Amino acid sequence: MSNYSIKSLEEYFQVYRKSVRDPETFWEEIAEEHFDWRRKWDSVLHWDFSKPEVKWFDGAQLNITENCLDRHLQIRGNKTAILFEPNDPKEEAEHITYRDLHERVCRMSNILKENGVNKGDRVCIYLPMIPELAITVLACARIGAIHSVVFAGFSSNALATRINDCDCKIVVTSDGSYRGAKTLDLKSIVDKALEECPQVSHVLVAKRTGQKVNMKRGRDQWLDSLMEQAYADFPAEIMDAEDPLFILYTSGSTGKPKGMVHSCGGYMVYTAYTFKNIFQYREDDIYWCTADIGWITGHSYIVYGPLANGATTVMFEGVPSYPDSGRFWEVVQKHKITQFYTAPTAIRALAKEKLDYVNSYDLSSLKVLGSVGEPINEEAWHWYNNNIGKGQSPVVDTWWQTETGGIMISPIPYVTPTTPTFATFPFIGIQPALMDDQGNEILGNQTQGKLCIKFPWPSMARTIWGDHERYKNTYFSAFDNCYFTGDGAFRDEVGYYRITGRVDDVIIVSGHNLGTAPIEDAINEHPAVAESAIVGYPHDVKGNALYGFITLKEVGESRDRDNLMKEINQKIAEQIGPIAKLEKILFVSGLPKTRSGKIMRRILRKIASNETENLGDISTLLNPEVVQEIMEAASAKQV
Numbered sequence: 076m077s078n079y080s081i082k083s084l085e086e087y088f089q090v091y092r093k094s095v096r097d098p099e100t101f102w103e104e105i106a107e108e109h110f111d112w113r114r115k116w117d118s119v120l121h122w123d124f125s126k127p128e129v130k131w132f133d134g135a136q137l138n139i140t141e142n143c144l145d146r147h148l149q150i151r152g153n154k155t156a157i158l159f160e161p162n163d164p165k166e167e168a169e170h171i172t173y174r175d176l177h178e179r180v181c182r183m184s185n186i187l188k189e190n191g192v193n194k195g196d197r198v199c200i201y202l203p204m205i206p207e208l209a210i211t212v213l214a215c216a217r218i219g220a221i222h223s224v225v226f227a228g229f230s231s232n233a234l235a236t237r238i239n240d241c242d243c244k245i246v247v248t249s250d251g252s253y254r255g256a257k258t259l260d261l262k263s264i265v266d267k268a269l270e271e272c273p274q275v276s277h278v279l280v281a282k283r284t285g286q287k288v289n290m291k292r293g294r295d296q297w298l299d300s301l302m303e304q305a306y307a308d309f310p311a312e313i314m315d316a317e318d319p320l321f322i323l324y325t326s327g328s329t330g331k332p333k334g335m336v337h338s339c340g341g342y343m344v345y346t347a348y349t350f351k352n353i354f355q356y357r358e359d360d361i362y363w364c365t366a367d368i369g370w371i372t373g374h375s376y377i378v379y380g381p382l383a384n385g386a387t388t389v390m391f392e393g394v395p396s397y398p399d400s401g402r403f404w405e406v407v408q409k410h411k412i413t414q415f416y417t418a419p420t421a422i423r424a425l426a427k428e429k430l431d432y433v434n435s436y437d438l439s440s441l442k443v444l445g446s447v448g449e450p451i452n453e454e455a456w457h458w459y460n461n462n463i464g465k466g467q468s469p470v471v472d473t474w475w476q477t478e479t480g481g482i483m484i485s486p487i488p489y490v491t492p493t494t495p496t497f498a499t500f501p502f503i504g505i506q507p508a509l510m511d512d513q514g515n516e517i518l519g520n521q522t523q524g525k526l527c528i529k530f531p532w533p534s535m536a537r538t539i540w541g542d543h544e545r546y547k548n549t550y551f552s553a554f555d556n557c558y559f560t561g562d563g564a565f566r567d568e569v570g571y572y573r574i575t576g577r578v579d580d581v582i583i584v585s586g587h588n589l590g591t592a593p594i595e596d597a598i599n600e601h602p603a604v605a606e607s608a609i610v611g612y613p614h615d616v617k618g619n620a621l622y623g624f625i626t627l628k629e630v631g632e633s634r635d636r637d638n639l640m641k642e643i644n645q646k647i648a649e650q651i652g653p654i655a656k657l658e659k660i661l662f663v664s665g666l667p668k669t670r671s672g673k674i675m676r677r678i679l680r681k682i683a684s685n686e687t688e689n690l691g692d693i694s695t696l697l698n699p700e701v702v703q704e705i706m707e708a709a710s711a712k713q714v
């Protein structure tokens with residue numbers, strides 16, 4: 076029997092040891108006993124990090140939607156699979172049973188097929204958090220098409236880049252979307268993006284807000300009427316375990332976004348197994364992850380992981396602050412949520428509000444609280460633990476990445492004792508290593524280094540779409556025979572890990588990964604700008620915020636600086652999206668540079684964080700005199 080659900084710390088150690096000593100037998104047992112396969116694998120694992128090439132369950136055949144839908148129909152057909160909670164609390168929640176979901180996914184599969192989508196084709200999904208989003212994702216998986224979900228907060232430019240990168244011919248979107256008190260005009264964002272994407276021949280439009288939109292004849296169709304007419308059954312396409320399931324873009328420190336490619340078999344096994352253990356899901360639980368399906372957290376822990384376990388998973392359309400800051404807790408009470416999974420930035424924002432917002436609701440249904448996306452600071456951890464969990468619900472601080480597909484380091488609730496700010500132990504099968512700057516592994520505890528993973532795990536991304544070389548360079552060349560995460564970590568005396576943050580030029584703002592280079596590119600497009608450098612600095616709600624140091628083409632430029640700042644942020648919003656706007660902008664006469672012309676971000680980072688006592692040696696700079704000027708200008712701005 077495999078250890079599908081871990082119940083004690085002893086069992087964790089025992090299973091962990093087994094998963095490391097004999098990974099193939101371990102994962103084979105899990106895969107065999109808990110999933111439906113059309114054909115069994117020829118080999119469990121084949122890997123070579125120098126290429127890099129990783130194959131799990133090679134030769135096996137399956138369809139992930141048969142595991143997420145069909146196999147539950149007999150025993151859980153009438154159980155709620157997706158519980159949709161709309162933006163407006165006055166609008167009724169929708170309970171979509173496994174039977175309904177299966178039927179709607181089949182209808183959508185037929186629609187995609189009729190619109191020319193075949194196995195291996197890429198489908199761009201640009202939808203708000205409405206049921207059609209999960210349905211379209213699953214329909215792609217059912218017909219073997221590769222979904223590429225783009226978060227519906229990205230700008231038309233960012234959308235166009237992603238559509239073109241993986242050459243999508245079809246886009247699924249909606250007329251508009253609700254976000255708190257705002258209504259966003261999604262369809263016109265798509266229309267604008269498609270001016271740059273001539274290959275897109277079909278756009279399917281879900282009706283959500285009912286606002287007036289332009290429908291381009293021959294290209295655009297309303298989804299609702301197609302759904303009514305579509306046939307309600309669709310035999311799942313048989314996929315190889317290593318066939319791509321989806322592409323999801325994540326920001327790199329340089330260049331265009333990276334389309335991480337995940338494959339069917341290993342991803343299914345690992346997301347389901349982590350979901351079961353890290354949320355300790357039991358049959359009648361109501362699980363809620365507040366992420367958006369536009370991010371990896373939503374893919375793995377709203378859609379695939381929960382559904383593969385036959386769980387009830389909540390899809391929330393709204394925001395934490397609408398109609399007021401009690402919204403999360405109202406939903407917890409209303410649906411008797413048992414597991415609640417959110418981001419530190421949301422916790423910090425809500426912790427600033429009056430406790431009455433929490434205390435007006437009955438939160439006694441909660442059993443597990445989760446955190447993801449960035450380090451959770453001690454204060455936020457305690458607030459969450461004390462006020463939401465009442466000290467009774469373990470907080471699982473889950474560390475992982477778009478690239479890892481599933482949770483990598485996390486406590487198992489009721490099993491691993493929690494400590495604020497520590498993601499604690501590696502999950503089963505995960506072999507972390509801390510590396511020093513010379514590329515050697517640092518052994519022993521009470522130590523800090525760059526976080527790597529030494530051995531493959533089933534849900535790791537297999538490549539970057541269209542650029543395997545970049546995949547190799549980004550993740551497998553910094554350290555020999557290791558996957559490099561880009562994060563730093565500390566390991567304490569018992570072997571618990573604390574993630575200390577990014578060690579590259581990726582900045583995490585409100586849980587969103589932002590690369591500095593694309594933002595700088597956007598700023599530099601402004602005709603008045605000569606050069607720019609972006610750094611992150613600590614922000615009490617967002618975790619980090621962006622600080623832009625900018626030089627202008629005409630020194631002493633007399634333009635209105637406030638206006639210029641607005642225009643620069645407008646450029647960023649157009650190129651990337653409002654999430655990448657700068658919190659602070661400082662116009663300076665020069666940026667500190669090395670003699671070889673590289674901008675010294677380290678110095679700017681210290682100035683932005685107001686840590687100017689110890690700037691290190693600046694005498695080797697090409698232009699040390701600008702440092703003083705920038706420091707003075709920055710401190711004048713603080714007051």
Ligand code: WTA
Nearest residue numbers: 447448449450472473474475476477562574
């Ligand atoms: C950061 C989100 C500290 C980390 C699932 C990682 C975290 C990046 C944690 C990936 C955590 C995520 N503690 N840092 N619990 N979880 N991170 O790809 O820097 O959106 O590399 O995946 O978020 O972000 P991504």
